[in-house]
Amino acid sequence: MPNIVVENLYHSYGAKPALQAIDLIIRPGFNVILGPNGAGKSTLFSLLTGILPAQKGQVRYDQQDIKTQRRSIMHRLGVVFQQPTLDLNLSVQQNLTYFGALHGITKVSVMRQCEPLLQSFGLAERLSDSTRSLNQGHRRRLEIIRALIHQPQFLLLDEATVGLDADTRQLVLNTLRDYVTVNDVTLLWTTHLMDEVQSNDALTLLHKGKIQAQGLTTDLLVQAQCNSVFDWYCSLTQTVEAM
Amino acid sequence: MTGWFTAFVAINQRELIRFWHNRSRLLSALVRPLLWLLVFAVGFRSVLGVSIMPPYETYILYQEYIVPGLCAMIVLFNSMQNSLSMVYDREMGSMKVLLMSPYPSSFLLFAKLFASAVLSLLQVLIFIALCFLVDVDISLTGIVLATPAIFMTAFFLGALGIILANFIKQLENFAGIMNFVIFPMFFMSSALYPLWKIRESSEWLYWICYYNPFTYGVELIRFALYQQLNSSALLVILSTTLACSIAALMTFRGHKHA
Numbered sequence: 001m002p003n004i005v006v007e008n009l010y011h012s013y014g015a016k017p018a019l020q021a022i023d024l025i026i027r028p029g030f031n032v033i034l035g036p037n038g039a040g041k042s043t044l045f046s047l048l049t050g051i052l053p054a055q056k057g058q059v060r061y062d063q064q065d066i067k068t069q070r071r072s073i074m075h076r077l078g079v080v081f082q083q084p085t086l087d088l089n090l091s092v093q094q095n096l097t098y099f100g101a102l103h104g105i106t107k108v109s110v111m112r113q114c115e116p117l118l119q120s121f122g123l124a125e126r127l128s129d130s131t132r133s134l135n136q137g138h139r140r141r142l143e144i145i146r147a148l149i150h151q152p153q154f155l156l157l158d159e160a161t162v163g164l165d166a167d168t169r170q171l172v173l174n175t176l177r178d179y180v181t182v183n184d185v186t187l188l189w190t191t192h193l194m195d196e197v198q199s200n201d202a203l204t205l206l207h208k209g210k211i212q213a214q215g216l217t218t219d220l221l222v223q224a225q226c227n228s229v230f231d232w233y234c235s236l237t238q239t240v241e242a243m
Numbered sequence: 244m245t246g247w248f249t250a251f252v253a254i255n256q257r258e259l260i261r262f263w264h265n266r267s268r269l270l271s272a273l274v275r276p277l278l279w280l281l282v283f284a285v286g287f288r289s290v291l292g293v294s295i296m297p298p299y300e301t302y303i304l305y306q307e308y309i310v311p312g313l314c315a316m317i318v319l320f321n322s323m324q325n326s327l328s329m330v331y332d333r334e335m336g337s338m339k340v341l342l343m344s345p346y347p348s349s350f351l352l353f354a355k356l357f358a359s360a361v362l363s364l365l366q367v368l369i370f371i372a373l374c375f376l377v378d379v380d381i382s383l384t385g386i387v388l389a390t391p392a393i394f395m396t397a398f399f400l401g402a403l404g405i406i407l408a409n410f411i412k413q414l415e416n417f418a419g420i421m422n423f424v425i426f427p428m429f430f431m432s433s434a435l436y437p438l439w440k441i442r443e444s445s446e447w448l449y450w451i452c453y454y455n456p457f458t459y460g461v462e463l464i465r466f467a468l469y470q471q472l473n474s475s476a477l478l479v480i481l482s483t484t485l486a487c488s489i490a491a492l493m494t495f496r497g498h499k500h501a
Contacts, residue, residue: 051295051339074345083337100343101253104246 002153009057018043019209033190035206041190045158078152082159093127103150117145137168155187194229258358272366276313291390298469312467313433318363318397325359328406360397372462383469392467402487409494432458456483
């Protein structure tokens with residue numbers, strides 16, 4: 001099973017710890033890391049992608065350590081960063097083919113793979129448009145399509161819906177949930193937006209650099225005797241604040 | 244192997260597309276040396292006589308003397324421009340896309356340096372073509388032989404640019420690179436005056452020019468344009484290219500963590 005295993009992960013910026021003793025198993029399906037701004041989500045994301053080297057602890061994809069087997073992992077990892085990463089000097093198609101080529105995939109294969117996603121994301125007619133001319137929502141859709149070009153087993157998306165309107169958010173979430181179900185991939189979704197969490201998601205609450213809770217959303221709500229993710233989130237974060 | 248080739252071509256293609264989109268860069272890359280050639284050199288040709296010295300077999304006009312230096316100047320500016328676009332990539336996030344590629348950093352760096360060298364070469368060849376219009380006498384064989392010299396110099400300066408990109412935290416800091424790297428490197432070299440001439444005026448300046456690796460890039464191109472090999476210049480450029488490439492690779496890997 002394509003799992004991501006995080007063991008005793010620690011990272012600090014100077015003397016200030018950003019993440020402490022993070023232990024996580026991310027299994028196939030839709031996994032959500034929920035946390036307020038400054039909780040350490042982006043730091044965790046950077047460690048998971050190898051953008052930041054782990055100061056302590058390990059990140060393994062299917063038993064492969066990101067420190068030593070990065071190349072092999074990158075072949076199977078699709079990433080959407082919070083910060084936009086498109087090349088605005090290239091067209092929509094050029095951005096896709098450039099990314100595909102960086103994974104050794106030819107233009108023909110890239111376009112064949114992208115076609116259905118371009119259709120469902122409403123970008124099929126805009127292939128030759130400059131990326132600069134796309135609005136924020138379309139740029140984000142393009143980044144998501146791009147992350148799927150090499151048919152990754154693992155998908156990491158960091159606050160991928162920030163700044164998008166409600167319709168686009170819903171479209172992105174629904175498309176990705178379908179994709180996960182159909183392709184049996186392991187998707188990690190970091191967010192601070194509670195309405196993006198569904199009852200059957202594997203949910204982790206990250207707050208102040210520590211994992212406060214993890215499990216299936218419905219189980220977590222039952223355990224905490226809460227009716228909604230919002231109540232559950234407030235009760236846990238307030239408990240932490242009070243400590 | 245096909246995958247490596249696909250990635251290599253894509254990195255080069257992207258640089259060419261970006262260059263094509265920014266045509267003013269080509270224009271300014273050509274205007275700068277042309278101004279030196281048509282204004283500065285014409286003004287100084289009566290003041291500066293260049294005596295017979297290798298690789299020249301006879302007295303030459305100052306205009307002819309500075310052409311190799313101006314070729315190297317184009318390479319220098321293009322390489323620094325590339326370091327600027329690297330900073331831009333880092334700020335705009337597109338550097339992450341490159342770093343998430345499964346191919347090794349050394350390969351990605353080589354592809355980027357190769358692309359930068361191709362762009363430098365293109366600009367130099369256009370400049371040399373324009374030089375024919377002002378009666379600068381360079382043979383076609385010389386141009387062919389100078390191609391690897393220009394390429395090597397471009398690799399050295401490209402690697403240097405990548406090292407510098409690591410120190411430029413914001414695009415706005417590029418002016419500092421102009422003042423502290425490009426201008427001193429260019430002026431304190433044999434690009435505009437022969438070293439013996441500089442020594443006549445200032446011993447300390449001569450030694451700075453002598454130890455400036457850019458001088459050897461200029462001389463390598465100069466000798467190649469006149470169908471000769473300056474082996475000491477070749478040795479210096481090869482060793483500095485190697486040293487700068489290793490340092491560039493280390494800083495390039497560091498871009499991940501920037």
